[in-house]
Amino acid sequence: MTSKNPPVPPVVTEYLELRYQSHGIRMFATVLGIVSILNYMGSVLFVPAVTIKAVTNIPMWTSIVGLMVIVVIYTFLGGFKAVVWTDVVQAGLMIGGMLTIIIKGTIDSGGILQTWSSIYESGRVNIFNFDPDPTLRQSFWSLIFGCIFEGFGMPFSQTTFQRIKATPTVKTAQRMYLLTNALFLFITFIAAVEGAVMFAYFNAKGCDPLVAKQVTNQNQLIARMVIDIFDTVPCLPGLFLAALFSASLSTMSSLLNSSSTVFWEDVIQPHMKPMSDFRAMVITRCSVLLFGAIGIFVAFVVSGLTGPISQILVTTGSCLNGAVTGIFLLGWCCPRANKLGALTGGSLCVLVIGWISFGKYASSGVRASTKLPPAATDRCFLSNTTFSNYSEPYSTITNTSVQYDIMTILTTTSAQYDVMTTLSPPTGHSCTSGSELSGILL
Template identity: 40%
Template sequence: MNSFGIVDYVAFGATILMSLGIGLYFALSGGRQRSTSEFLVGGRNMQIIPVALSLMVSFESSIMILGIPAEVYVNGAQIWISTFGQCLMVFFLTGLLVVPLMHPLKITSVNEYIQRRFNSRAVRLLGTFVGLLYYVFYMGIVVFGTAIGLEEVTDIPKVWSMFLVIFAAIIYTAMGGIKAVVWTDVFQTFIMTLGILVIIIKGTLDVGGVVEVWSAASKGGRFNMLNFDPDPTVRHTFWGLYFGNLARGLHLSFNQSTVQRICSMKTLRGAQKVTFLAGPIYWLSFTLSILIGIVAYSYYDHLGCDPLASGQITNPNQIVPFLTVDIFKGIPGMLGLFVAALCSASLSTVSSGLSSLSATTWEDILKHHLPNHSDFKATLVAKVAVIIYGVSSLGVAILISLVGGTLWQV
């Protein structure tokens, strides 16, 4: 089924090169990333809209493009309920509580707050260690998801796909710091959104229109939104999805990526605007991902052939790449756009993770043991940390390939 041509490789390659180019630009402009303030928090003078988009895509990835549609295809669209709880928590808790708490402190690592709050370095290091574990494993899952999509659509083996994504993220993050991460996120947001929209539009047209898509999904039970069953063993219910993700929103609010972006803003009001924008944008992106799953289900229901049941694919995470190849046969460049969108989603998450890990490693661990350092040497150490964590996440990605289930579940 592989039909990845020269135009597709050009579209895919251009996305990678553009991301690297942005990293090079910020490596050679301004203060040239020679200070930890510029490298880790952009000199605390970043702009609202780019940071809001960056914050949103920091929590998007191949999980958003592959995992959520796969979950919808197999189990229905009820996970949409989760976005309301999550966004409510991000909007109110982050904007109204976390930003006024964190921004005036001018911190770089969220764990700095922990030490001040509890007057304990041990508690701070515990937070650091848990955060490092979380991010390395999360990035590994994200990179593995990208490899699934690339292998399905191109001839690139999973291991090489993983290496390509990690390598690109390491290079532009180490070169350009948080500024490169934020501005590549802006570029990658455009590519992701375009890729998602063309799949939804083309798939809907192939099924016969919006009414046909809606009818097929409804008959197939994919709109089972309001399940109020109190049984906690049921996979998805209103209670688990809404209130569970209301609590899960705490993670987004006190996440290192969130705090790092909050403290990169010049003013408190600007930092609040970032969170007020990021919540609705995240909700919209999640909704578009759910629509891909609905379109995929309706498309194969329309054909009368479920690729999972027929054995054409063995993993539900392959459903979106499989659909993309099906609907864009004979149209040059469209598969390249999909791969570019998938890689953009993962690059944004991985680069944000690398920047966050670099910041916490320096501020929470190494800075304490290197009291007489120069700012230039500190920045160099932070850049080396980016490389180390990138390689670590590659190892995790290889391990994750042994785990079953949809990416959302993993």
Template identity: 40%
Template structure:
């Protein structure tokens, strides 16, 4: 099997362009509908009257980013089934959200999650520091989300990296800025449908190519892909125990993330918010399992051909396995590779739009409103839209910086979540469960967080 670079057909580009056009169209519709996004309540939290089902879809795809859609198949292809025990953490995170976040945040009618920190610790400084950490994390993460699928498709399909970054970034900025949270949520619903259709098409076609589910199972089971590592050794990369517990820690902060709090705030009642989170659980599990099965499908496909493109050096990064596999799988079916392209970048768009809307809310509510409380509602909404543009272009710039840094995107994201997301989640938990904690405790947490970030950076350089 020789290495080939398979270029996209015009039909693939047309389908990809259609997804971007529809997404922008949804933003334009919501910019013109209702009160035309003239109040911050409508722009940032949908007047707190959003419906359960669409917000639940949005909640799912906000966290199922393109990194997740590329990383899970790569994980299953290279390391096997054990990593799937990470999925128990999804149940843990959503349970935590229902039990702690919903009753904590919804009655307060918040727009920014960090408003809680000021109310709880009676300190504007703590609120601003928490918001600063959150904005920094989201902005950096969005840059990685833009970079991940772009570099993979540039490598295996010749799709220009800069074009991927700019097209997806600009599209997300446009519909998020003009349509607000309603545009974000309804485009998320549309993009979720595209993701599901794309995943299904890949699975059906690949199982047909290997000769049915029996061969799919035989190739993976015979190569140890379904074996589970039960070791207690913490130095082993993937075991049942470290995937289970590390996954729970990794997803721990989801309950206190701005995107989660904003969707909780968009619900009319606490009961609706609880239902929204519970309905998202099967959606999370379906997408996670489907993405994992793609990795097993790719392994069975190449096993049947007695060729491993990763081991053979046809691709240099495990994140490129899925794009390489799909381009080969659909090379005689114009349009289907474009469907994969659309589903992959839909995952990027959903995460980006939620991040941009969240940063806008944080910047306005945590850094502008406390100092200019009498600013008019119209000006506040205009500022919120401007903040979407600014943060969007910063994220695009960061994606180009990530190209220079290099390294696996999963490692970059893990470092970001641990060093920036962990301390903020700790603040919310301390505030909720330790009534004697005060602002001095919070200051120490941020000092330790800064030290931990330095340690992580040094470790990555020398290890």
């Protein structure tokens, strides 16, 4: 006689209501989860938009709105099945594009040995820094423990839970979860390698595009590299754009679908009278449109923040994800924990970590950690329209205004990171969003 698996709840937050015997705790985690999803969605939407602007000069708002419309349409019509199958195809394009950039960038940087020497001598291979100072942005402890604690939160997201729920048996779900972890580490690794190769390429070329003002946003650096290395190779720039779009679209479709599911199961259904299937379908589809519109708004907000997108995402989302993860882990690990303790701990997490994280962007007098030096600039040529008649490299130009401009960039960009927010994984090594960010910066 075979035993049947117990029925799986539609949303992961149902566990909290059963564990703490409190609907309030469930709603608290639901609100935090939805806000976290929207924050993540806006950040992911910003990446391809800023890249397209660097490659084609298409206005950022056009790309943001257009991408969201595409995602909403196939999520709106296809549901969870469409999301899963598009994710499969998009994952292949994403990995292929990243590996192509790594291989071609390594070749153009002088080979594997030259690439490694460049990133090592510049201080960018510092994972084995064992300094116990918790305020260091990048050390062995912040990288390892930051990744581990973030990994604890993966099973508690509705996006992960829906995929586990779609598997036929518990053993299949376990195998899928193990495979997902392995692929996640692989994607994170090649994202970091891609960022390292990007630095080595610009260093070998002798021109940092950000210092030379060839790009206006550091999140456009990888796009600038692709334009350079694939300038004479047909189709490969398109492969890069396809990889970037695939990473963004697959993530956004999953987030839209999971957020609408949580909204229906936790917010609408328990607080309204029974309704017809047609009315329920209309409400869920309207929620997809609503969350899509909010995602566009968040993307515009993110576009106004400074810094690499991975750091922005970690900074703005840490208070939300940390609180939800803590409430789940408290319920699992502490049998005596009750709803008051869970609500108090979750609220303090949101307030304290939120104060630290958002204070980084709101305060102008924060302490800053030292930023790594940029790539070489001795062979940069002026692209500024004010000096468009010059064809000499920066090193041969004596115009004081040009020299002052370069020194201003080099000295002021070193004070962009608040020490209190440096506990999160650093850019290029972030465990947060390797698949979506494609190693934008190291």
